[in-house]
Amino acid sequence: MKFTKLFVLACAAFVGVSGVALAGDDALAPRQVPAKTLPVPTDVSPELQKLIAAPLNPSWNVLWTTGEQWRAAANAQAAKAMQTLPAMRERLGVTVQPNTINGVRVYVVTPDVIPADHHDKVLIHIHGGCYELYPGEAGTNEAVIMAGLGHYKVISVDYRMPPEGYFPAALDDVETVYKAVLRSNDAKNVGVFGTSAGGALVLELMLRAKQEGLQMPGAIAPGTPMSDLTKTGDSFYTNEKVDNVLVSRDGFCDAAAVVYAHGHDLKDPLLSPVYGDMRGFPPAILTTGTRDLLLSNTIRVHRKLREAGVDAQLEVFDGMSHAQYQMDDRIPETKEAFGEITEFFNRHLGH
């Protein structure tokens, strides 16, 4: 008897599962989420598990406020990052040569093996780092992975960063290189890719190209783009202290971008491209992870592209924090992510 009564009460309560009815107008209360423990996922590679298990980036709340401070920090970090580059180039059979194109510093990244149907193709790489980090050769990491795994020639742009140049200096430099590449290549044979701030710059370059009537490239690969500097997007909250690379919307990366913006409106589509008009963009592949602080910034760009009628492909990796797919060529998921990007460029470039 007691069980029956309980059962009927529970059945009545259960109708709440339906969720079809909309909540009342005054119900926009935030959700309180208790503290939790996240085990390292068992469904990813052992190599990725190690990245996931790493503690929160100890520098996540370093908040420099000047270009000079950022450059000093960037130089210290770059020296460390560059220690891993020679071995990676060797593993992947890639050579890197510094050069300049119309005054802009670039690195030309060339794989030992370039298949015949890639001979007339070229990729432009725009490195990440919150518009402040990875100056010089340290910015070529992702370009080396792309060239080595995808067997494309890559031009990596060492664009100006503070204090050398503030908004829109980075975009200006990228555009200079893009225009030069267009002069000697059919636009449909050119791909543009980059991650984080580099992903944002890919999108900003498309907006700028539209403004100036330049031809669109054949395809783009904006990886986990820093597409919204206004701290809008659900994963800024859901993945706070879940992402062990960026950690928080109030962390180093947004602080760095603000220094680059230099007082300019952060909602300008040339700083927050999610607010731009994406009609006419070329086919795009986007990559992110479930723990990425910029998961929302990535999927929002994907939705905007789809709404604008663009052929846009989204790849999400389980357990990955921000940009972890492009940190080490030996991680199986890195090979998978760049396998997708390569296949996308193979399918779209030249058509």
Added chain:
Amino acid sequence: MKFTKLFVLACAAFVGVSGVALAGDDALAPRQVPAKTLPVPTDVSPELQKLIAAPLNPSWNVLWTTGEQWRAAANAQAAKAMQTLPAMRERLGVTVQPNTINGVRVYVVTPDVIPADHHDKVLIHIHGGCYELYPGEAGTNEAVIMAGLGHYKVISVDYRMPPEGYFPAALDDVETVYKAVLRSNDAKNVGVFGTSAGGALVLELMLRAKQEGLQMPGAIAPGTPMSDLTKTGDSFYTNEKVDNVLVSRDGFCDAAAVVYAHGHDLKDPLLSPVYGDMRGFPPAILTTGTRDLLLSNTIRVHRKLREAGVDAQLEVFDGMSHAQYQMDDRIPETKEAFGEITEFFNRHLGH
């Protein structure tokens, strides 16, 4: 002087951002995430904001252990769900007729307007509800939305659920309908779709069809598929008590599925299709949200499909919990999600 020393120390610490170096072998520690407050996202529609702001499903931890208990709860919920169906059918210009196909109960869902190039096409709908919920007409909600927004004729399968039938009864019924539909339709003109357990059943049907040498349909749309009953997948943890529909991997839905499984190995690909061989699957579109407890279950299937060489498209909506894209046809994001699915079926069916 004091500032300089602090600055140098901070710069040294900052190199940790690189993250290129792998952590040590013994570093697979879980991540401790503090309690947090999640505001309702501002970048989604007001209608979706209301769904997001709803409190956690009050029945999330109802854990019935028998088919009879589940059926009683399902009937109570179905009565409530059905209250909203007549108005939705009216809004969308859709009629629903019960029927049987080779002994299996179905609902034939017909939109008032069917464009000429949809006349020779038909969609099979497999409803969700953890293999236990939404019996009878209550299971037609998503079929009505698809028929009304996509202008396809839909056959919605009212498959057996506990206590009427246990694993593999649901799959058997779906297969019976699929085989009957193949007898009067070219396979390439048939699409199959469903959400949650329905999304899993879509995938399970493909695995069964491969086993039995049946032709593959033209395209499938498994929405946020319940693809892994072993509680594996990162979002079971990251989105715990973030998703307000399923709430927890230890909640009602997995408990319900265990009753359906009836002692069968939960890792059998006909219960956890993420473990199945997806080579030869037809083109697939998957839909999920950033707060979905099954975000990982969805993106893992997407990755598996891509690895198997399948043309697979992934759509992720910001702030959405489990299956919220198919709860109410008036939500703009619902129109967007079914717009994508319709466009996908339009592109792939018949080819």
